[in-house]
Structures are given as structure tokens and as C-alpha cells.
Amino acid sequence: MKKKAFIPFVTLSTAALFTLAACGSNDGEEASAGNSGNSGNENTEGSNAEAEQEDVTIDFMHLWPEGSSPDHHRIVEDIITDFEEMHPHVTVELEVLENEQYKNKLQVVSSSNQLPDVGMTWPAGFLEPYVNGELFTPLDDVLEDGMRDDFVAGTLDAYSVEDQTYALPLELNIAPVFYNTAIFEENGVEVPETYDELLEVIDTLDENGVTPIALGNRDRWTGSLWYMYLADRIGGPDALNSAIDRSGSFEDERLVDAAANIQEMVDHNAFVSGFNGLSDQEAKSEFMNGNAAMYLIGSWDLPNYTTNEEIPQEFRDSIDFFKFPEVEGGDGDIDSWVGGPGVGLFVSEDSDVKEESKAFVKHFTEEWGKRSVEDAGVIPGTQVNTEEVDLPDLFIDVLDDLNNASNITLFADVQMSSSVAETHLNMIQSLFGEEVTPEEFAETHEEALQEDE
Amino acid sequence: MNQIMSDKRVIALYTLPALLLILVLIYVPIVLTGYYGLMDWDGIGAMTFVGLENYAALITDGMFWSSAYHSLLLALFSVGSLVLYLAVSLVLSSNMKGADLFRKIYLIPMLLSSVAIAQLWMRIYHPTNGVMNRFLTTIGIENPPLWLSDTSIVLFAIFIPIIWQYAGFYIIIYYAALKNVPKELEEAAKIDGATPVQIAYKIKLPLIAGVIKVTIVLAVIGSLKYFDLIYVMTDGGPNGASEVMASYMYKLAFRTNDFGYGSAVGFFLLVLILIVTYLIRKATTSKEDEVQY
Numbered sequence: 001m002k003k004k005a006f007i008p009f010v011t012l013s014t015a016a017l018f019t020l021a022a023c024g025s026n027d028g029e030e031a032s033a034g035n036s037g038n039s040g041n042e043n044t045e046g047s048n049a050e051a052e053q054e055d056v057t058i059d060f061m062h063l064w065p066e067g068s069s070p071d072h073h074r075i076v077e078d079i080i081t082d083f084e085e086m087h088p089h090v091t092v093e094l095e096v097l098e099n100e101q102y103k104n105k106l107q108v109v110s111s112s113n114q115l116p117d118v119g120m121t122w123p124a125g126f127l128e129p130y131v132n133g134e135l136f137t138p139l140d141d142v143l144e145d146g147m148r149d150d151f152v153a154g155t156l157d158a159y160s161v162e163d164q165t166y167a168l169p170l171e172l173n174i175a176p177v178f179y180n181t182a183i184f185e186e187n188g189v190e191v192p193e194t195y196d197e198l199l200e201v202i203d204t205l206d207e208n209g210v211t212p213i214a215l216g217n218r219d220r221w222t223g224s225l226w227y228m229y230l231a232d233r234i235g236g237p238d239a240l241n242s243a244i245d246r247s248g249s250f251e252d253e254r255l256v257d258a259a260a261n262i263q264e265m266v267d268h269n270a271f272v273s274g275f276n277g278l279s280d281q282e283a284k285s286e287f288m289n290g291n292a293a294m295y296l297i298g299s300w301d302l303p304n305y306t307t308n309e310e311i312p313q314e315f316r317d318s319i320d321f322f323k324f325p326e327v328e329g330g331d332g333d334i335d336s337w338v339g340g341p342g343v344g345l346f347v348s349e350d351s352d353v354k355e356e357s358k359a360f361v362k363h364f365t366e367e368w369g370k371r372s373v374e375d376a377g378v379i380p381g382t383q384v385n386t387e388e389v390d391l392p393d394l395f396i397d398v399l400d401d402l403n404n405a406s407n408i409t410l411f412a413d414v415q416m417s418s419s420v421a422e423t424h425l426n427m428i429q430s431l432f433g434e435e436v437t438p439e440e441f442a443e444t445h446e447e448a449l450q451e452d453e
Numbered sequence: 454m455n456q457i458m459s460d461k462r463v464i465a466l467y468t469l470p471a472l473l474l475i476l477v478l479i480y481v482p483i484v485l486t487g488y489y490g491l492m493d494w495d496g497i498g499a500m501t502f503v504g505l506e507n508y509a510a511l512i513t514d515g516m517f518w519s520s521a522y523h524s525l526l527l528a529l530f531s532v533g534s535l536v537l538y539l540a541v542s543l544v545l546s547s548n549m550k551g552a553d554l555f556r557k558i559y560l561i562p563m564l565l566s567s568v569a570i571a572q573l574w575m576r577i578y579h580p581t582n583g584v585m586n587r588f589l590t591t592i593g594i595e596n597p598p599l600w601l602s603d604t605s606i607v608l609f610a611i612f613i614p615i616i617w618q619y620a621g622f623y624i625i626i627y628y629a630a631l632k633n634v635p636k637e638l639e640e641a642a643k644i645d646g647a648t649p650v651q652i653a654y655k656i657k658l659p660l661i662a663g664v665i666k667v668t669i670v671l672a673v674i675g676s677l678k679y680f681d682l683i684y685v686m687t688d689g690g691p692n693g694a695s696e697v698m699a700s701y702m703y704k705l706a707f708r709t710n711d712f713g714y715g716s717a718v719g720f721f722l723l724v725l726i727l728i729v730t731y732l733i734r735k736a737t738t739s740k741e742d743e744v745q746y
Binding site: 422 | 495496497498499575578579580581599600601602603604607687688690691692693704707708709710711712
């Protein structure tokens with residue numbers, strides 16, 4: 001009896017081994033099939049006699065799962081179906097992962113040179129290591145036939161390294177201050193136009209027992225938005241940018257003042273209690289429940305205040321936005337925004353189907369530009385003609401403001417190298433938590449930036 | 454059967470698959486981690502050999518030492534809580550009424566994934582809506598602690614759910630060991646007039662000493678490499694106040710693209726765990742009845 005039991009065990013374990021081995025060799029076959037497909041396509045002299053038009057597969061990895069981003073997911077599916085109909089010999093194979101997992105996976109596959117043919121990347125600091133490692137291919141040839149002009153001015157720059165563009169942006173976001181008009185009315189406060197007025201609004205709300213501002217600073221970049229705006233309004237668009245690109249210093253008085261203003265706001269009880277331990281989602285729910293009056297976040301949140309049917313109409317109707325107030329005596333102006341491009345599409349340098357992939361990226365970006373605003377509430381990297389689209393007023397207002405923006409300051413943590421960004425984000429938490437002085441805040445940044453040079 | 458089992462070639466054949474898997478999936482990555490620790494590498498581009506530079510940098514890295522300190526604190530805390538688990542198990546195993554029900558209650562957290570536990574406790578700790586602060590305000594405490602955003606208490610606020618999470622695991626181990634203690638010894642002691650405390654202290658505990666040793670080692674190792682709850686609940690923040698070695702390693706490698714340095718931290722962590730395990734064994738090993746692990 002016992003003896004018999006051992007036979008399946010041996011069979012099983014050997015089978016397991018063979019399966020493992022088979023997986024390995026399968027990969028190899030796939031890769032070589034891809035290779036021959038490519039050579040067959042570009043070069044008809046290829047020894048492959050049966051080539052009609054070689055079937056090729058584009059591996060495409062994106063980060064909008066059906067569950068968490070159904071609208072995005074659906075548009076992607078539609079665009080792929082379109083593309084496959086236009087190019088019958090091309091199949092697009094999908095891999096869909098959540099944001100964090102996506103980032104991790106991208107890094108892991110890139111270290112073993114197995115990037116998908118097409119994938120999504122973030123701009124600037126995120127993109128640079130991949131470009132330096134020669135993993136992304138330049139896409140300037142895709143932009144040549146006039147496509148370059150379709151993009152909102154400056155967005156492509158965020159994906160460029162040394163004058164070459166390595167990804168095409170799909171999203172562009174600016175950060176307005178959303179506010180609850182009903183709460184403002186009840187408490188008799190008006191939209192603030194200056195920082196001092198903002199403090200007054202905060203005081204009034206606080207005295208009336210309303211949380212003035214929802215802020216989930218566990219995520220840290222949320223607090224960074226407040227700091228960036230104050231830095232922009234006090235120092236103008238250049239103060240922060242030049243500190244980061246090292247033509248200036250973080251110990252610039254204006255940047256220190258911005259940090260001091262943050263702590264002044266904290267002292268005025270501006271932010272929801274326990275903000276440093278709350279995630280952005282948790283803080284947002286305070287705003288969505290009508291417990292907090294203001295919420296500074298990227299325009300990606302617009303659908304929640306316009307089209308999202310899951311949120312009560314009454315609430316959506318009560319939400320408006322204002323531009324971040326000016327600081328009296330500051331160098332910045334009110335039409336300057338903090339924001340930046342979100343994800344963009346890259347083509348892998350090692351792709352076996354580069355030409356098809358480039359065609360796919362081009363098609364995708366164009367279609368996305370046409371559909372994403374109306375269907376998913378995404379502001380694309382390409383320009384949107386607000387007269388042509390049918391959108392809620394709030395949305396149109398943001399798009400118009402975006403078209404009239406005097407400047408868009410790229411999110412600080414995106415501008416910085418990842419190690420400096422980590423320091424910045426940690427210091428943001430300490431600044432809001434009043435564990436450092438504004439001077440120490442500036443000093444630590446300066447040290448990290450110098451070390452990184 | 455016995456003939457087959459004593460054939461060395463057969464033994465080799467049977468153990469080979471598992472051995473190969475362990476080699477490829479565990480030992481090779483360990484060696485590679487140590488190797489990457491010698492590199493300046495962003496995890497993406499080309500590697501540059503920098504020798505022991507990364508390991509040397511660890512010495513002056515304040516954030517590393519504070520995360521190491523937090524990990525050691527967690528280890529101490531976990532070992533301390535073993536006393537609590539043991540006490541509970543002693544009570545449960547002493548034929549008390551409803552012991553079965555309580556055993557199940559303690560076991561339930563083990564059925565939840567760490568992420569679910571983290572979500573649950575984040576709600577409990579919520580600064581205004583959380584059960585904890587609601588309770589504290591109703592009993593008249595005006596400014597209850599901001600559990601997860603106050604840098605001075607965040608670490609302990611996280612330790613509590615960790616203790617809660619592992620209670621069932623250790624209680625089951627102790628419970629099983631205590632049930633194996635021969636009844637006759639206890640009865641003989643009772644006849645001699647020993648109190649329950651004396652029985653526990655003089656008879657039960659010495660008899661399960663081996664198991665206790667194992668749990669100490671498990672608790673220490675588990676604490677030093679602890680990651681998940683902290684990652685979900687605070688992400689090591691605010692400003693590193695709840696950072697532990699594993700979460701710091703993760704951040705270095707995957708957030709700041711400092712793969713070489715992250716690997717160095719990982720390798721240090723491994724060495725530290727080996728040393729600590731060795732020390733604990735040294736300190737607790739007695740000549741007789743040693744439990745091997």
C-alpha cells in the first residue's frame with residue numbers, strides 16, 4: 001500500500017520539474033517566434049517561405065484594471081479592438097496591474113530585459129533611469145507628421161531626456177482647490193482670493209466646528225501640493241524649479257516663507273485632525289461626506305464632482321473649485337497651476353515589433369485624446385477643444401483655465417530624482433507635523449539636492 | 454518498502470526536486486542579494502561594482518539605524534507578549550469552561566490577511582470616527598491621541614494589532630504542547646497539595662521549555678523581518694517614525710531605485726537574523742531534550 005503511494009509522488013515531482021523546464025523553453029520559443037515574425041515583416045527575403053503577412057503580437061501592459069477603473073479599461077479595450085481591426089495581422093496581448101504592482105513589475109522585468117513592447121510610464125524622475133538604461137526607444141519619429149502640435153504645450157517635455165521624447169502623455173492634470181458651496185454659504189464665507197483671506201475662511205470654519213480642509217498626508221504628495229502652491233505664489237514659478245535644477249537654492253527665503261506658511265495654516269487648525277496618519281482616500285471621504293469644506297487635489301478627481309453616478313447628485317451640485325489664492329507681496333500669479341502629466345506610453349527598445357508598437361502608440365494616443373475626456377473624465381495630454389465636447393460645466397471651466405494657464409509647475413516629487421523626492425516627501429510630513437522648523441526643512445532639502453548632484 | 458527507503462539513490466531521487474526548488478527559489482536569491490549589495494545599481498540600467506561601499510554607507514545612515522532600532526523594539530515587544538500568550542494558554546488548557554470557544558476567538562485573526570487586519574485597525578485608529586477615539590471622547594478625554602500620525606506613539610499603535618494578529622498562532626502552539634503534558638504528573642502534584650500556579654511553574658513550563666524556545670526564535674525572526682501591516686497602515690511614516698528594516702529595504706529598492714543599497718540592507722537583515730538566532734540558541738540551549746529546528 002505504502003509502496004503504491006510513492007509512485008504518484010515521484011511522478012508528480014518529476015512532472016513538476018518537467019513543467020518548470022518546459023516553461024523555460026517555451027519562453028525561448030516565443031521569443032524566437034517573435035524574432036522571425038519581425039524579420040519576416042521587415043524583410044521579405046526571410047527564409048520563412050510561408051509568410052503571407054506574419055502574425056505579430058504586441059505585449060501591452062497597463063494599469064487600469066476593470067474593477068478599479070472601469071471607464072479607462074473600457075476605452076482601452078475599444079481602442080485595441082479598433083487597432084486590431086485596422087491591422088489584422090496584429091494581436092495585442094494585455095497585462096493589467098494595479099498602480100503599485102505595476103511599478104514594481106516594471107522594475108523587475110526591466111532588470112531582466114523583458115519589458116513589454118508597449119507600456120505605461122510616469123514622466124521625469126520615474127522615466128530617467130529607464131532612458132539611461134536604454135530600455136525605452138525614442139518616439140520622435142512618431143511625432144514628426146504634425147502630431148507634436150496636438151499636445152498641450154510643455155507636456156512632452158516631461159517625457160523628454162536630452163531633446164528626445166521617450167513617451168507620449170495620456171493624461172494631464174492640474175490641481176484646483178475644490179470646495180463645498182453649501183458649507184461656504186452656511187458659514188457665510190466667500191471664496192478666498194488671497195492667502196490672508198484663506199486664513200480668515202479657515203478661522204471662521206474652525207470656530208463653527210467645520211473641518212476647513214481635508215488632507216490625507218500619509219500619502220505625502222498631497223501635502224506637497226499645498227507647499228508647492230505656496231512656494232509658487234510667494235516665489236513665482238522659478239523659485240522652486242531653480243532650487244530643484246540647482247540654479248538656485250532651497251534655502252531661498254521665499255521657499256522658507258512658504259514652509260512657514262504651511263505651519264501657520266496647521267496652527268490655524270486648517271487641516272483635518274490626524275492628517276499625517278490619514279491616506280488621501282480617507283481624507284477624501286471626509287470631503288465627500290460634507291464634513292470638510294475644501295480639498296486640494298488633481299483634476300483627475302473631477303468625475304466625482306460631475307459625472308460619477310454613485311455620488312449623490314445633491315453633493316455633486318454643491319462642489320465648485322477655485323484657483324489657489326495669491327499671497328500678497330508674492331511673485332506668483334493666480335493663473336499659475338501646480339500639476340503635470342500623468343502616465344504616458346512607451347515603446348521598449350528591445351521590442352521585436354517596434355514598428356507595429358509605434359503605430360499602436362500613435363493610434364492609442366490619438367484615440368485616447370478624442371475619447372478620454374467625455375468617456376472617462378480624463379484630461380488627456382492632447383489639446384481638447386471645449387466647444388466640441390459635451391461636458392459638465394465644472395469640467396469645461398477647468399479645461400478653459402488649463403488653456404489659459406500662465407504656467408504649470410510640475411509636481412515636485414516628479415521633478416526630483418527618486419531619492420531626493422523621498423527626502424522631500426518625508427520632510428513634508430515633518431513640516432506639517434511641526435517636527436522641523438521651516439529653516440530645517442529647507443536645509444534638509446538643500447543637503448539632499450547637493451548630495452544628489 | 455524499507456529496502457527501497459534505505460537505498461541512497463532512491464533517497465536522493467526523492468529529495469532532489471524539493472532540494473532544487475529550495476536552491477533556486479531561496480538560496481540563489483540570497484546569494485544574489487549579497488552580490489547586488491556590492492553594486493551601484495538602480496535596478497534598471499547597468500550595474501557598477503562598488504565593493505563594500507553600500508555596506509559602509511549603512512553605518513552612517515541614520516534612517517537605517519532608526520529602522521533597525523524599531524525592528525529590535527518589535528522583537529522585544531513580541532517576545533514579551535509571548536508571556537501573555539502563554540498565560541492565556543495555561544488557562545485555556547486547564548479544563549476551564551468555554552475554553553473551546555475562546556480558543557476559536559483567539560484563532561480568528563489568523564484567518565484574516567494582514568491587509569484586512571491593517572484596514573480594520575486603521576478604522577479603529579481613525580482620529581475622529583475611529584472606535585478608539587470615539588470611546589475616549591465619550592469618557593471625557595478631549596484630545597485623544599492621533600494614533601497613526603503622532604510620531605511618538607505610532608510605533609506602539611502598530612505593535613498592538615501585530616500582537617493581536619499573532620496571538621492565535623502562538624496560543625495554538627502552547628495549547629497543543631500543554632495538552633501533551635501527562636495528566637498523571639498534575640494529579641500527583643495535586644495530591645501533594647500543589648497550587649495551580651505551582652503546577653504551572655514547576656511542572657508544565659519546564660516540560661514545554663523546548664516549545665517555548667522555538668516560539669522565542671520564531672517571534673524574533675518574524676519581528677525582525679516584519680513588513681506587511683506597517684506597509685499598509687503607515688507606510689513607515691510619519692517621516693520614518695514607524696519604519697522597520699524590511700519596509701526601509703523595500704523603499705530603497707523600489708521607491709528610490711537604489712537597488713544596490715536596498716540589497717545591502719536586505720543582506721544585513723539576513724546576517725542579523727542569523728546572529729540573533731544563534732545567540733538565542735546559545736543562551737537557551739540546555740544539554741537535554743533539545744528541539745531541533
